[in-house]
Amino acid sequence: MKLSVVGIGPGGQDYILPFAQQVLADADIVIGYSYYFQFIQHLLKPGAVAVGKDLTEEEARAELAVNSCEPGKHVVVISSGDAGIYAMASLVYEYASKRPDKELDLQTVPGISAFIASAGKLGAPLGHDFCCISLSDLMTPWTTIEKRIFAAATGDFVTSLYNPRSKKRYWQLERFKEIFLEHRDPETPVAIIRQVTRPEEHITITTLQEFDTSLVDMFSLVMVGNSQTYQFKNFLVTPRGYLARKPQTGEEIQNESFRQITEQLHRDDVSVADQWAIIRCIHTTADFEYEDLYISNKDAISRWHEYLVNGGTVVTDVTMVQSGITKEFISRYNVNVYCYLNDPETIPLAEKEGLTRSQAGMRIAIAKHPEALFVVGNAPTALFELCDQFPGFNPAGIIGAPVGFVNVVESKLKLQAMKQVPYVIIKGRKGGSNVAASIVNAAFTVNTLGS
Template sequence: MKLSVVGIGPGGRDYILPVAQQVLATADIAIGYSYYFQFVEHLLPPHCECIGKDLTEEEARAVLAVNRCEPGKHVVVISSGDAGIYAMASLVYQYASTRTDKHIDLQTIPGISAFIAAAGKLGAPLGHDFCCISLSDLMTPWPVIEKRIQAAAIGDFVTSLYNPRSKKRFWQLARFRELFLQHRDPATPVAIIRQVTRPDETITITTLGDMNVEAVDMFSLVMIGNSQTYSFKNYLVTPRGYMARKPASGQEIQDESFRQIAAQLKRQDISEADRWAIMRCIHTTADFEYEDLYVSSNNAIDHWHDYLRNGGTIVTDVTMVQAGITKDFIKRYNANVYCYLNDEAVLPLAEKEGLTRSQAGMRIAIEKHPDALFVVGNAPTALFELCDQLQEGKFTPAGIIGAPVGFVNVIESKLKLQALQQVPYVIIRGRKGGSNVAASIVNAAFTVKDK
């Protein structure tokens, strides 16, 4: 006894595979949805018994097919599209696995699924990763379907919808659209393909934002592009990759990194200059918390941009900050960077006044460069010294970057700077910061109007 589950394609005669035609020609009994027989009746032998069932009787068809298997008989179950995709194969095999008393020779004959046929009509919509989702909740709980919709939207899959809408299930497609719009641009291309490959085939190209759910029925397949899909004449094209090629040069990699960072920023209360500085901080740390930790005053980044490009002076608390400032910027704009931590006068001054080396270095720097941009990326004592000298009116710097890192007095030193309003500042709140972050803020000031 032999049982074949045959995919008969989407409906057009030319879309029935030769292997399917060969199997149908040997059928003794053919079972399927009554509507489908019009597509295969010319392929069945004259003696074949045809048994048609209603649309909702899938399980009954599977049971009947297994039960009608007898020695010397070939039972064929016809299924539209591919027999294994939202079709009869799984039901037939499931029931056959419970009938251990029957030694049935099973086989599945593939067919061209509706989404494959639709893709051919549309040109090239499946050039990258794709998925299919059935919106029918007759056999799958709707909460499960919603999880799959969310996953497809977030994963940026080209998505084909089976069973998108019927008279009784009219709300699911609208809900799908609502969920997808949470993650996809309203301009995302959408195709509605009705009766694909059949005489009354129609194709409508629209967008996710403009899609008319009322134009969709059970004879329709809906295909939604990914973020790269675009329309071309009456076609949809999904590129093989997300860029013409992967970033290769250092500049390309940096540009792509900044693009990804920018796409994830959320703050709306900052200037474009501060946004750029935040991006530089995140780029050097891969830590998006810096978006919330960043605080500035008095248009600091824009102010420092003009100051530095006119040959300004930078003073750092440690040599690591000095090393992190891009040398090309220093050379191009005749700027100067100084760090007095290891100056020969530091140790005697520190011993005499009971200071840390960082404090002593800042006192010396203030005397030599009272109008410099002071950058602290390591020592909170250096920042305390700057605040004390500023409060006493002993210098008027171009500004102060307060980004020391650590645990002892780090938070307090930043709060003290924030309480002083005399000069422009940038602060990284909390315990985070460091030499690389402090240098990134300086580099942001150099480049803010070039980005």
């Protein structure tokens, strides 16, 4: 008792595989959706019985096929495309598994699926990872389908849609478009392939934003590109990735890191200059929380850029901050960077006044460089000293990024209350010498954003 499930391709005669033609020619009974027989009737042998069923009678077709199997008879169930993709193979095998009394010789004969045929018509849309989703909720809960749509959208898969739209099921495709627009570029290429390989074949290429879902019906397949897909003439091309060389030089790696960071930012309440400083902080720490911890005032980063490129002065609380400021920038713009933590005057002053070394060093710096950009990346006592001495000096600004537990938060809150001074503050307990230096480097380079 032989039972074959045969994929007859998308409709065009050239798309019926030779193996499928051989199996059809051997069939005694052929069962399928009535509409499909027009494509294979000429391949059947004289006397073969053709049993046509309605579109919605999939289970009845599978049950009839299993029950029709008799010794010496070859029963064939036909499916469009590939019999194993959204087709009859799974139902036939399910029913066969429930009939252990029948010794069935089962086989699945593959066919060319509609999405494969459509990809051929479109050139090269499936050059990278792809998925297929059926929008029919007749057998699958819509909540499950929507999860798969979300996964495809966020995973950047080239996505082919089966059963995209019918007279009764029209809102599902609109919902698909809505979800994809939340996560994809509106200019993402979209193709509508109707009646692929058949005489009525028609292909429309558009974009996700301009995608008119009313053009789609049950004879259509919809294919949505990924973030790299582009239109070339009447084709869609999804790069395999080989032409996009991976970053190799230090500058290329850094720029690629900046690009990846930028894609994940969410704040829309900061200037471009502040966003650049945030990117530098995240790049230094690999910690995206810095986007929410970063606050500034008075267009500080842009103001400091003008100050620094005109030969400004920077004072740091510790040598680690001093070391983190890019030497090339210091040399190019003739900037002086001072740290008085280890200055000969610092220890005597600290002992005399009962100060920490960082605090004493900052007091000396204020006296010598009252108009400098002051950068604190370690010691909250240094930041307290700056706040306590103001308004006795006129700094270009203050970067408040000490790190730790004792008095760290309080020192930053005190600086935040000084509205007259341009500042950048990393809120909370986080910060550090590397972060403070990154903010200075951001001010140096804010003019390079266009490149």
